[in-house]
Amino acid sequence: MPPASPSSGDQVQSVTRALDLLQALNRQKIASIKQLHDTTGLPKPTIVRLLKTLIAKGYVANDPRQGGYSVTSLVRALSCGFHGDPLVVEAGRAWAIDLTRRFKWPAAIAVLDENAMTVRFSTIPESPISPFHGTVGLRLSLVSRSLGRAYLAFCPQAERNILLQMLSASKDREDAAARRPAALLRALQAIRSQGFAERDPGVEPKSSSTLGVPVMDGDRVVATLGLTYFTSAMKRAQAVDLYVPHLRSAADNISRSISRLGS
Amino acid sequence: MPPASPSSGDQVQSVTRALDLLQALNRQKIASIKQLHDTTGLPKPTIVRLLKTLIAKGYVANDPRQGGYSVTSLVRALSCGFHGDPLVVEAGRAWAIDLTRRFKWPAAIAVLDENAMTVRFSTIPESPISPFHGTVGLRLSLVSRSLGRAYLAFCPQAERNILLQMLSASKDREDAAARRPAALLRALQAIRSQGFAERDPGVEPKSSSTLGVPVMDGDRVVATLGLTYFTSAMKRAQAVDLYVPHLRSAADNISRSISRLGS
DNA sequence: CTGCCTGTTTCGCATTGTGAAACGCAGGCA
DNA sequence: TGCCTGCGTTTCACAATGCGAAACAGGCAG
Structure with missing residues (x-):
């Protein structure tokens, strides 16, 4: 039990990770699970679980013809507030x-x-x-x-x-x-x-x-x-x-x- | 131990909630914790924890003069991918x-x-x-x-x-x-x-x-x-x-x- | 001062998310 | 054809993680 990373007051780990994923997906316009694993360092099953969540909410799509995952246009909608x-x-x-x-x-x-x-x-x-x-x-x-x-x-x-x-x-x-x-x-x-x-x-x-x-x-x-x-x-x-x-x-x-x- | 909600395969609860929060914040351009509690139904401490995470990542700000919380322009950046x-x-x-x-x-x-x-x-x-x-x-x-x-x-x-x-x-x-x-x-x-x-x-x-x-x-x-x-x-x-x-x-x-x- | 209402902190509990390992599958190579 | 490598997926036992009731703090009104 490391005393948590130096500056992590009390944040929610999975949310942080999900946002990191979104960011990563956003940089590489389209990415496979492997790529996400390499860039974010998260274990693959975790990535899959988080992606499932993001997909269910509509912010990520398992882009066509099995190329990989990418951010959807719905993310745009999030900024109108x-x-x-x-x-x-x-x-x-x-x-x-x-x-x-x-x-x-x-x-x-x-x-x-x-x-x-x-x-x-x-x-x-x-x-x-x-x-x-x-x-x-x-x-x-x-x-x-x-x-x-x-x-x-x-x-x-x-x-x-x-x-x-x-x-x-x-x-x-x-x-x-x-x-x-x-x-x-x-x-x-x-x-x-x-x-x-x-x-x-x-x-x-x-x-x-x-x-x-x-x-x-x-x-x-x-x-x-x-x-x-x-x-x-x-x-x-x-x-x-x-x-x-x-x-x-x-x-x-x-x-x-x-x-x-x-x- | 409810068998989970009918159609929740295996998603990550906290991420779902965090996204719900973002959505709620997006509709009401600015919202207090109470309002978020009312609209999302989440318990207040949970909201605080999630907000802390979103704030740390820069997607939400504790908007000026203590009016409440709101989505930041950084969310816009998320859609450019x-x-x-x-x-x-x-x-x-x-x-x-x-x-x-x-x-x-x-x-x-x-x-x-x-x-x-x-x-x-x-x-x-x-x-x-x-x-x-x-x-x-x-x-x-x-x-x-x-x-x-x-x-x-x-x-x-x-x-x-x-x-x-x-x-x-x-x-x-x-x-x-x-x-x-x-x-x-x-x-x-x-x-x-x-x-x-x-x-x-x-x-x-x-x-x-x-x-x-x-x-x-x-x-x-x-x-x-x-x-x-x-x-x-x-x-x-x-x-x-x-x-x-x-x-x-x-x-x-x-x-x-x-x-x-x-x- | 008192009561009410909102935001924050605490803390013990078990739900929730975790990730090593095993599996399946497709494509490449000999 | 069969073997192999590499990626995506599923499983599962474990405990760390996130949970939320309750208690606390501070502001504002009456």
Whole structure:
């Protein structure tokens, strides 16, 4: 009787394992029992039992023509109870517009969607052609883009671990940095201490740069807010000094307007 | 020592319960322990233990300012391993175009997303103004629209139950029919036996109508394919006789092109 | 202060989940 | 053809694991 693993207060073992299985299934899009056994380390009979449960609930299917098991679309349905989202976007819209009015740069608000940040609203100043990929719906890498890194830096550790694990299996070139966790974690630590994110130095083009800050609901990141500026128009240090405080206060305002106990 | 509930082969109790909890949390966007106790019937200490586990894994948060617990955005990440989706849409695109070429009516392919069918591709014949809400991204009610009903009718029962449970909590007027399960289930049974779906008779406007068929991957629905016609241009019976066979064969072709063990 | 209601902790019990081992089956190889 | 290897499945005896009644704690209202 080991005194339980160091940090396992009183959780339910089988549930933890079932969730691990789901995660594993999610990374490998389709997996056999053997593969699951190898990646999770769980004994095969246990895996079978857990899978049976997940299948009975409809979250996993014994995918066609005996290829193996995989996550079903029903798992998607599980996320529709996550709210805050509409509220955040609504409030974010107003403050993004405000930032753009004041500084004449594009601003955007993005939320986590599956394994990337999705832009839910973005502004483009009347000015020239936009350096900002301003399309709503655009998916930004969690590891390389400012809006993604701000999220990763400020989300709870358990979540970060899971996301990184998923991303390291991704083929997306932009997410490749997730495979060098040490460097990435150091970068995230820096972001955390300075309070805002910039894109991964490796990403092109460098003619523009985005500053990203987290939008918190209580102690939880629910979105990230960003402001993009031309690097030719302004030096980095100057931009940071000038814009970051305003970004922070905008993010705070958004937080305030979505807090449930208003007043 | 009850001989276990009638149909529980060998599943893991705690996992089942944990998933029930997630579902409950998903319906009520935010819930206290008491509420969860009332809706799920689980004893409070059990709920606490399960919640602790879910929280440790990051799927649930003790939402801010002590309002209660709720599902986090991380649950969204869990669905990104569900594939088939890109393949289906790709293949669906080709066959939707084909249908439109032949019959000069709009066609569409949709997949489940959270609690509605989302149109992933749709065609609009050059002809007049389209009766079809052809926007990609449009979300169609699972209970009232043809593309939704086709999905509900052919998905596994466990999944149907969960979806209906979620929908009956929805405020969307179109989903209200989910609150009369008896009538709805009868309608779904009919859809199942005839092999295609039509919209809920109550939905306006009636100037056009869509025929929807399921796209299967093995024994699992992965999408639905629809063809919309003007009711003024063609009688229902005639349209059914003429179009349904072609819809079916298009759906079969899509199925074939996504089956993993090609030849 | 008192009563009520909700969340948390405790703790002995047996139900529940566990996993080594044995089995069955299919496909590969000689 | 028969042997073998590798994967999925089933079995079963054991005890660890999860269970939940009951007791406890804290907040809020009257």
